[in-house]
Amino acid sequence: MAQPLSFEAFLDAMRDEGVTVKVVGNAKNHNRKGHGAWGPVHGVMIHHTVTQGTDNSVELCRTGHMTLPGPLCHGVIDKAGVVHVVGYGRANHAGLGDDDVLRAVIAEGKLPAVNEANTDGNSRFYGFECINLGNNSDPWPEAQVEAIVRASAGLLRRHKWGKDGPTSVIGHKEWQPGKIDPRGPIGKKGGTALTMDAIRKRVAERLKHPASWSPGGSTGGGTYTVRKGDTLWSIAQAKLGSGARNTEIAKLNGLKDPAAISVGQTLKLPTK
Known part of the structure; x- marks a missing residue:
């Protein structure tokens, strides 16, 4: 069990890992307070936006839409690897998910197959929306993948999670039945598919080194x-x-x- 980081510590956790962070408007106080709990937090959840373009994707995630008010995440990771922080606190990103998955995340154990939606995830996870169409053709640039890894590792490092494996980082599809995000090829159309196991492997490697470490030495x-x-x-x-x-x-x-x-x-x- 962990209390959420302060807004400033949340930003610093990513910046310490070399992530470029941009705060959008009054993100510190933009949240769904009064619509449920925020915390204790147990992990990081990765999504894709099903949108194109940085400006409109960031604005959508900040304001939401008629049926789902914003913020729809805490940070939007663009194709260049910049994290646009659009809100902090409870955000409408995770929805209901599998309580067995939550228990595995807390225990940092093997994730079970997701098969039910009975537990509030908006109070339990930091959420990152990554700009991608989610059509299995829109590629994930390496800069964007590296930002996902570094942002996730920074939060795990601050919370001292990941000692028994980085299963504190999960995809939306591993939390809620019927979800497909994140998905798509890395680097170019037809390239190697992005997988959460690959993300977790890279996060685990980062956590073996100081926050200032860069792959390749x-x-x-x-x-x-x-x-x-x-x-x-x-x-x-x-x-x-x-x-x-x-x-x-x-x-x-x-x-x-x-x-x-x-x-x-x-x-x-x-x-x-």
């Missing part, structure tokens, strides 16, 4: 979103292993004044 690269209290020195120390590399970050981002960084600013990071 590279140091740096990617982007970093500035948080309160950050300096270029502290960012370089945390992400590149040496505060003295702050000048490289400044040069790469065209910063004439290295002290003039602001909360929420996205910085490119140099590679090793």
Whole structure:
């Protein structure tokens, strides 16, 4: 049993893993409060949106629709691997699912076949909607898959889940009968199918390493979103292993004044 992370800790958990995070509007206070519980939380649930385009997908997940009010998740993961946080607290993403699955998630054991819908999942899972048509043809870019892995791993790391295997990360289809998400090929049409077992395997590998780890052993690269209290020195120390590399970050981002960084600013990071 775990109480949900604070909004700030939720963001930091992803940013620490190298995920680019964008907060949409008043996401911190946008939720379905008063329509059921939020917490205790036990895991992370992955969905696909059945939509195209980042802007309209994010807006739909933020506001919902006539029959299902938003937010429809906590974060929307776009094709470029950016997580757009649209709400926090209870969200209409999981619906009713199988209590046997919930028990397996809590125990971090093998997931049973889903065959009933008798348990509220909106109160028990963090939810990510990933932009994909879900037609088994729309491909999953590697940047998007890696963001799913990193965002999930960050939350597991914060909660100290995943010690006995990352079954704290599940797909919607593993929770509710009749669901198919997420599905589709990785990389290109006709490529290897995305599976939750493959996602969990990559999450498990990440959790063997520090949050700053990148596959292949590279140091740096990617982007970093500035948080309160950050300096270029502290960012370089945390992400590149040496505060003295702050000048490289400044040069790469065209910063004439290295002290003039602001909360929420996205910085490119140099590679090793």
